[in-house]
Amino acid sequence: MIDIGGAKLKNPFMSASGCFGYGQEFAKIMELNSLGAIVVKGVSLEPWPGNKGVRVAETPAGMLNAIGLENPGIDYFLTHYLPWLNEKKIPVVVNIVGRSVDEYALVAQRLNETGVTALELNISCPNVKEGGIAFGTSKEKAFEVVSAVRKETSLPLWVKLSPNVTDIVEMALAVEEAGADALTLINTLTGMVIDIETGKPLLGNLTGGLSGPAIKPIAVRMIYQVAQKVKVPIVGVGGITSLDDALEFFMAGASAVQVGSALFRDPLLLSRLPGELESYLAKKQTNLGAIIGLARRNS
Amino acid sequence: MKDFLLQVTSQQELVPGVFSLTLKGFTQEYEPGQFVQVEVAENYEPFLRRPISICDVEDNNLQLVYRLKGRGTKLLAKKKPGDKVRVLGPIGYGFPLKSQRATLIGGGIGVPPLLGLAKKMHGQGMEVTALLGFKNKEEAILLSEFAKYADLQVATLDGSSGRRGLVTELITNKDDLVYACGPEGLFRTLETLGVKGYYSLEKRMACGVGVCLGCNITVIKDEKELRQRVCHDGPVFPIGSVKWGD
Numbered sequence: 001m002i003d004i005g006g007a008k009l010k011n012p013f014m015s016a017s018g019c020f021g022y023g024q025e026f027a028k029i030m031e032l033n034s035l036g037a038i039v040v041k042g043v044s045l046e047p048w049p050g051n052k053g054v055r056v057a058e059t060p061a062g063m064l065n066a067i068g069l070e071n072p073g074i075d076y077f078l079t080h081y082l083p084w085l086n087e088k089k090i091p092v093v094v095n096i097v098g099r100s101v102d103e104y105a106l107v108a109q110r111l112n113e114t115g116v117t118a119l120e121l122n123i124s125c126p127n128v129k130e131g132g133i134a135f136g137t138s139k140e141k142a143f144e145v146v147s148a149v150r151k152e153t154s155l156p157l158w159v160k161l162s163p164n165v166t167d168i169v170e171m172a173l174a175v176e177e178a179g180a181d182a183l184t185l186i187n188t189l190t191g192m193v194i195d196i197e198t199g200k201p202l203l204g205n206l207t208g209g210l211s212g213p214a215i216k217p218i219a220v221r222m223i224y225q226v227a228q229k230v231k232v233p234i235v236g237v238g239g240i241t242s243l244d245d246a247l248e249f250f251m252a253g254a255s256a257v258q259v260g261s262a263l264f265r266d267p268l269l270l271s272r273l274p275g276e277l278e279s280y281l282a283k284k285q286t287n288l289g290a291i292i293g294l295a296r297r298n299s
Numbered sequence: 300m301k302d303f304l305l306q307v308t309s310q311q312e313l314v315p316g317v318f319s320l321t322l323k324g325f326t327q328e329y330e331p332g333q334f335v336q337v338e339v340a341e342n343y344e345p346f347l348r349r350p351i352s353i354c355d356v357e358d359n360n361l362q363l364v365y366r367l368k369g370r371g372t373k374l375l376a377k378k379k380p381g382d383k384v385r386v387l388g389p390i391g392y393g394f395p396l397k398s399q400r401a402t403l404i405g406g407g408i409g410v411p412p413l414l415g416l417a418k419k420m421h422g423q424g425m426e427v428t429a430l431l432g433f434k435n436k437e438e439a440i441l442l443s444e445f446a447k448y449a450d451l452q453v454a455t456l457d458g459s460s461g462r463r464g465l466v467t468e469l470i471t472n473k474d475d476l477v478y479a480c481g482p483e484g485l486f487r488t489l490e491t492l493g494v495k496g497y498y499s500l501e502k503r504m505a506c507g508v509g510v511c512l513g514c515n516i517t518v519i520k521d522e523k524e525l526r527q528r529v530c531h532d533g534p535v536f537p538i539g540s541v542k543w544g545d
């Protein structure tokens with residue numbers, strides 16, 4: 001068992017929020033029980049309609065998304081998706097989004113005693129004009145929202161950081177101090193694609209979040225920097241497409257990893273990774289604990 | 300739905316820029332109108348799979364007909380017999396069969412998925428009319444195949460084949476259930492004409508399986524607005540149900 005800030009997972013591989021829905025679609029092609037946990041799409045207090053226009057664009061070694069956190073709201077999640085997930089006995093991590101401190105806190109409150117395994121606060125989504133951005137890029141705002149949610153919940157509280165900042169360590173320390181039990185690094189980086197035929201930005205929202213292999217070195221670097229400074233465990237995410245990629249994250253200091261947009265291309269990737277890690281550890285005659293943070297100890 | 304590694308058995312350029320690719324080993328049942336997500340390169344560049352409609356399946360041979368557009372379709376066109384291609388599918392909901400007579404209306408590269416549909420309808424003893432529209436004679440595809448299963452009529456914009464004009468001008472019987480695939484303009488014309496039936500939509504996709512919400516649209520069902528995913532809840536929707544502009 002792996003312990004991520006009080007959440008017990010049978011292996012260190014999870015889906016990344018927004019890339020696995022609420023599990024029902026992937027259940028048709030894989031055994032969801034092969035995952036350490038499912039991290040569901042960001043849930044808000046009320047339903048959010050998301051952005052208009054083109055929402056996804058392919059980019060070199062990755063993609064931009066400007067979904068705008070479309071989701072049916074916490075009530076619908078609790079009545080339509082969670083019972084099904086609970087029945088499957090898979091650890092569920094609920095990604096929470098909000099436009100105000102109160103909204104975050106209210107969603108967290110609604111998740112008490114529902115059987116979910118952990119909360120993951122998305123303070124970093126770069127897409128929503130009104131929300132996200134301010135929390136994830138200001139250490140005072142981040143501290144405030146994490147403290148408020150901390151008061152509402154005794155569940156393991158993970159905070160997902162935005163990479164769109166100058167000093168990631170400063171943000172990590174602020175949310176750790178506010179009571180985070182673990183940190184998830186990283187969310188998407190803000191980018192833009194211009195359609196040269198129309199001469200306009202391609203995405204309806206103009207900008208979108210960059211994910212995929214293109215952001216992997218940035219994620220690895222940020223995890224490496226933060227892991228030296230915080231005591232809480234780190235969940236790594238950003239561009240993982242293979243076990244080799246995941247190993248880089250572990251060696252940088254992540255205790256577990258999430259896989260996101262690589263699933264759009266290789267939907268069965270997450271079902272293979274746990275077995276591949278076991279084979280790797282057996283072959284190298286080592287264990288996961290010995291690998292986590294190895295690159296820091298070696299440098 | 301399954302992730303298949305299929306072997307190319309043929310790759311043929313039907314008309315300049317439009318290819319027909321046949322892949323062996325597609326062992327799943329499918330409904331005409333469903334599509335597959337095709338991996339065009341083994342490494343992660345380009346990153347996403349490409350959605351392509353199923354044109355036909357015969358003896359587990361999957362036929363895809365696609366037009367060269369950008370990087371992905373150009374790479375797909377380079378595949379040779381013996382090469383392996385990863386294909387996820389079949390995806391989505393196809394065209395529901397509900398009557399004894401039907402009119403299929405295809406425009407341009409929207410024509411291919413209607414071939415499997417014509418074949419299925421013909422197999423069930425339905426009376427099928429196929430109205431196919433193209434820019435010109437040089438772009439007209441699959442005509443002899445459609446002629447096997449349907450009463451075929453063609454329109455071209457320049458009159459170089461069949462009647463000159465829009466494919467919708469070929470409609471004579473507005474009471475038939477219509478099954479359409481093509482550009483948005485065609486669908487809007489069908490709505491204006493007030494015909495009943497189904498159209499198959501195209502929208503940019505990332506996952507293609509319903510998890511990313513990249514392809515969401517608003518659909519009106521029982522007078523209520525619903526958010527639906529073109530990949531997972533479509534790509535086929537009742538004519539008149541889509542709220543355009545999302």
Ligand SMILES: Cc1cc2nc3c(=O)[nH]c(=O)nc-3n(C[C@H](O)[C@H](O)[C@H](O)COP(=O)(O)OP(=O)(O)OC[C@H]3O[C@@H](n4cnc5c(N)ncnc54)[C@H](O)[C@@H]3O)c2cc1C
Binds near residue numbers: 334408412501502504
């Ligand atoms: C459900 C569905 C069925 C389709 N069936 C067919 C078919 O049978 N035959 C055919 O020729 N084409 C079909 N298309 C369109 C086909 O997916 C695009 O032409 C193709 O993805 C273009 O890829 P590219 O790399 O060549 O072009 P690029 O323009 O370089 O592609 C860049 C990105 O935009 C996306 N994209 C570009 N154009 C479209 C489009 N029209 N629709 C959706 N995504 C697009 C690509 O998938 C890729 O992610 C279908 C699309 C959908 C959604």
Ligand SMILES: Cc1cc2nc3c(=O)[nH]c(=O)nc-3n(C[C@H](O)[C@H](O)[C@H](O)COP(=O)(O)O)c2cc1C
Binds near residue numbers: 069212239
């Ligand atoms: C389509 C899409 C939707 C996403 N939605 C969310 C979300 O709701 N909440 C969140 O915290 N992150 C969201 N993300 C970010 C991912 O969880 C992940 O942090 C990011 O994509 C980097 O990982 P990857 O390169 O493996 O995709 C989304 C990403 C994508 C591509």
Ligand code: FES
Binds near residue numbers: 529
């Ligand atoms: S393309 Fe991802 S939900 Fe349709």
